[in-house]
Amino acid sequence: MNLIDKLQPFLTDMDDCLENGQYNAALFIALALPDICSSTDKSRFGTNVGKRYKKWIDLYFIKQNNYEKNVKMSADDFYSLRCAYLHSGLNKLDRQSVANVISKFEFVVSPSQHMSVHKNSIINGNINTLQLDVNSYCNEIKKSVESYVSESNGNKTINAAAENILHVKNIDHGFIL
Numbered sequence: 001m002n003l004i005d006k007l008q009p010f011l012t013d014m015d016d017c018l019e020n021g022q023y024n025a026a027l028f029i030a031l032a033l034p035d036i037c038s039s040t041d042k043s044r045f046g047t048n049v050g051k052r053y054k055k056w057i058d059l060y061f062i063k064q065n066n067y068e069k070n071v072k073m074s075a076d077d078f079y080s081l082r083c084a085y086l087h088s089g090l091n092k093l094d095r096q097s098v099a100n101v102i103s104k105f106e107f108v109v110s111p112s113q114h115m116s117v118h119k120n121s122i123i124n125g126n127i128n129t130l131q132l133d134v135n136s137y138c139n140e141i142k143k144s145v146e147s148y149v150s151e152s153n154g155n156k157t158i159n160a161a162a163e164n165i166l167h168v169k170n171i172d173h174g175f176i177l
Contacts, residue, residue: 041155
């Protein structure tokens with residue numbers, strides 16, 4: 001199996017979750033995908049999880065999705081968001097690097113396809129909340145993963161590392177070793 005074969009189940013599950021209104025599950029996958037992708041090329045991204053995540057976000061996500069412009073979120077900010085959501089489930093970024101600009105964040109579901117509530121900054125007193133539309137964010141991550149896969153497709157080292165990506169196996173028809 002190559003890289004896309006190993007990543008496609010995550011992308012499919014994320015899409016299915018979005019389609020079925022399972023937004024938290026979709027968001028968990030989206031926030032984990034940069035970890036999974038960067039783990040396949042430790043020679044380029046390093047072995048430290050935080051540094052790997054940030055470097056992958058810098059190379060494949062921020063500029064491609066215009067986060068360096070209006071919202072001006074850095075790789076450190078996205079890593080802080082990832083840690084806050086995946087590890088504690090909190091919306092506050094008190095102890096994170098982005099906290100000096102953004103106090104908290106919220107993921108929303110936009111009311112329609114024709115009206116997107118994405119990359120909005122809401123200031124209420126001294127609390128600055130960043131709103132991200134979960135569908136838009138997940139699709140941006142998906143586009144970035146696809147870009148990484150396209151660029152890395154022929155790399156034997158990356159494809160070999162991708163062999164170790166863990167998946168849930170359906171054993172309805174018996175065990176397959």
